[in-house]
Amino acid sequence: MKILIARMNHETNTFSPVATPLAAFGGNGPAWREDAYRENKGMRTAMSAFIDAAEREGAQIVTPVSASANPSGPVAAAAYDAICAAIVAAAPGCDAVMLDLHGAMVAEQTPDGEGDLLERVRAALPRAPIAVALDLHGNVTQKMIDNADVIVSFKTYPHVDMYETGEHAARLLLARIKGQAHPVLAWRQPPLLTSTLRSSSADGAMRRAIEAARAAEAEGMLAVSVLAGFSLADIPAPCISVVVVGDGDATAAEAVAERIARQIWDERSDFVYRSPPLAESVAHAAQLAREAQGTHGTGKPVLLLDHGDNCMSGGTCDTMDLLEVALAQGLTGMVSGPLCDPEAVAALIEAGVGARVTIGIGNKLTREGAAARAPFMATGVVRAITDGEYVITGPTYTGQRAYMGRAAVLDIGAATLVVTERTHEPWDLGVFESVGVDPRRARFLLLKSRMYCRPVFVPIAAGLVECDSRGVTGSDYGLYRYTRLLRPVFPVDDGFIWRAG
Known part of the structure; x- marks a missing residue:
């Protein structure tokens, strides 16, 4: 058996100037x-699980590409074409396909990056079964449903079950090949834009929806996924x-699918x-710091999460x-x-370590329609310069090398x-430790993050404290100019009736 395994991950914020x-x-x-194989073998991605499952079967493996980028603006046409072309070119002669996709990719030439790719793979291999692992924030489309045999998404946010999701999808695909299962897909999509901060798998309506999905799996469904989407x-x-x-x-x-979708719709306000x-x-953060110092005598920092300029939703990371x-x-110790x-x-x-400088930092990229801002003028001493690389210790992307570019x-x-x-998302203490900064000694940690930093920090x-800087990842939909969005949709519109089915 010859299995095509590839990875194409990008969550596209069409409002991002990055x-x-x-x-x-x-x-x-x-x-x-071969580098795509080595990048994933032994790691904790869905592609890693695909490789392990295929090798246990003694299958021949083809890994044309592993491509993963931080969320940002629409994928360049040439980049999208190069990644898709590599996957499609590897398809002839393959007996099955396992794809590690995000589900919310928009390229310059298509609003449905994954759906168009799957359509091309299906055309190249009309009889080969296709399994797909998706991010919990994937935007599912009809093309994706029509051109895949198995779709399974993460059930955790922060995402700590990437490998397990790939393992699940691979298991179902192999069961289909062996005649042990006969996967059929059902899909419902309530007209509901969810706030990323309301898609945590640990809280509220999202947690209850995922619990309903797990219960349905326990009752006999092969897989049930709740994808919050990326609004x-x-x-x-x-x-x-x-x-x-x-x-x-x-x-x-x-x-x-209809029962869980109705449950979600009935609790729609909890997703905003x-x-x-x-x-x-x-x-509020300053008050927490005073209380922690006075009541507990703790030297631990207070986290201020700037979710309005969150890297992993396409933020510029330069909103000051x-x-x-x-x-x-008057906050200090930041x-x-x-x-x-x-x-x-x-x-x-250029100034070098030890130099005292005055320099403009940030406020150089803005979303469409936002007023231009002057850079933040900072005067201080350069303490360190590095290549900006470190290895993530986990639990997300454990063992992978991270690249911040040069850092100062x-x-x-x-x-x-x-x-x-x-x-760069602060996945790890290594974001700071790699440049000689001990985050534990801070009084306040100001992070360009929403959720992924939490397991570590x-x-x-x-x-x-969650802080909204009104950047390109803010939770107020009034900040953005939608032109393609189908209406009505909650919470932009209210008071309309949605019927599942």
């Missing part, structure tokens, strides 16, 4: 062929979905996040609102980063700023 060329996929572009994409339906893989009984699968004013959030408000309120500003990094490197540390007295050439923190 470009997505081919070089954005990896340290300097995708990993191809910061100007496509027809960047909405929540329920995808059910039944075992030969389409009617039963449809009933499960409404941010308090930024100044109020910063004042949070730092500016924190300084205006560590902030990673802040993305290639020009500032170059200037800091600027000490401005009240705050230590970690400035990088690339946008919450255990070392005295408290957490």
